[in-house]
Amino acid sequence: MKVLLTGATGMIGGLILEQCLAANKINQVISFVRKQSGQVHPKLTEVVVADFCDYSVHEDLFTHVNAAYFCLGAYTGQVSNDMLKQITVDYAVAFARQLSISSPNAKFCLLSGAGADRTEKSKTPFALFKGMAENQIATLQLDSYSFRPGYIYPVTPRKEPNVAYRLFRFLYPIMRVFGNKYSIRSTDLAEVMFYVGINGTDKQILENADIIVRKPK
Template identity: 35%
Template sequence: MNVIITGATGMVGKGVLLECLDDKRIKKILLINRSSIGLKNPKISEIIHQNFTDFSAIQHTFKAYNACFHCMGVSSAGMTEEQYYKLTYTVTEALVNATFEANPNLTFVYVSGEGTDSTEKSKTMWARVKGKTENFIFNKGFKDAYAFRPGVILPKRGIKSKTRLYNVFYVLTRPFFSIMQRMKSVTTTITIGKAMISLVARPQNLKILNGRAINEILLN
């Protein structure tokens, strides 16, 4: 199994990458980053790509991959809808178009968020934008596609969030991680990575997965 990962310099993407490195089913990993992750491994190929609204120059490299784990994302805090739309929907649209053109027989997994609105009519800006993004992915025509909508994600294996506010939250709540992890709705970076790999190997009918559904993948 060969996979593409975006957002590997972030908390979720780094978690997914580490699980892919450890999984013997994963033979090749293509990282698409704006800056190097600085991690060397025989499985990893890394493309430094600056314009995430146009992947045409590198889409020929996508042909050899079975799945795309799109873990790239930003907080909407302090952003206008136009700014957030470009960094969320427009970037994903470009990636989806490029991967589909290269290989429509691919599984696309998108890290969305709890509270995303599939009707695209929510009063909450980010929920509308992410809903529109999910709908575009599902309607593209991939072999398979999933949207992960986790709520609380606990970072594991020494991973830290790039968002300062989230890091403050994790520092304050770390003493309670063992208790929080017992909650069925709370997931971890390890579980998200393992769940993505599992869905490529064993597809399922449920395509939009909240934290509890993500955790349950590993129980089946």
């Protein structure tokens, strides 16, 4: 099997990459990156992308693909709203569109987020842009899945990107008490995204609780 991936240096993209490299059924992983990571593996090819809005120069790499994962993103407040929209919407749609042209039978997994607003009326940039991305990808000839996790608890400790995430990490044990709607472990999210990319599932939009119940036994 052949897999494409963006966002491999991020928390979830990195975990999905690990799953791909460990899976016997996968023999080729192409990771689109801003710069080389230095990681070496016989299955892995890193491709430096100059413009994440245009994959035409890499279209030959999109042929005969079985699964693709878009995990590239930015935190609200980390970049301007214009840049957040470009990363969240334009980058994701460009990737999915090229996949739909070159490998229309591939499964495409989008790392979206809780609150993604498909009415596109939200005043919150994150929710608005995630909803816009989902809507545009849904129009493509593609077997696509949008994952909407709540707070993602990093199983491997990291430096949190902002105060809100430090607070959420502290509150995570309490959030778990309130059920499956609000939080998920990073490893569980990555495992389910990997599984769905390979096998598919019966829902196109997976909220936090939907993701948790699909964790492979």
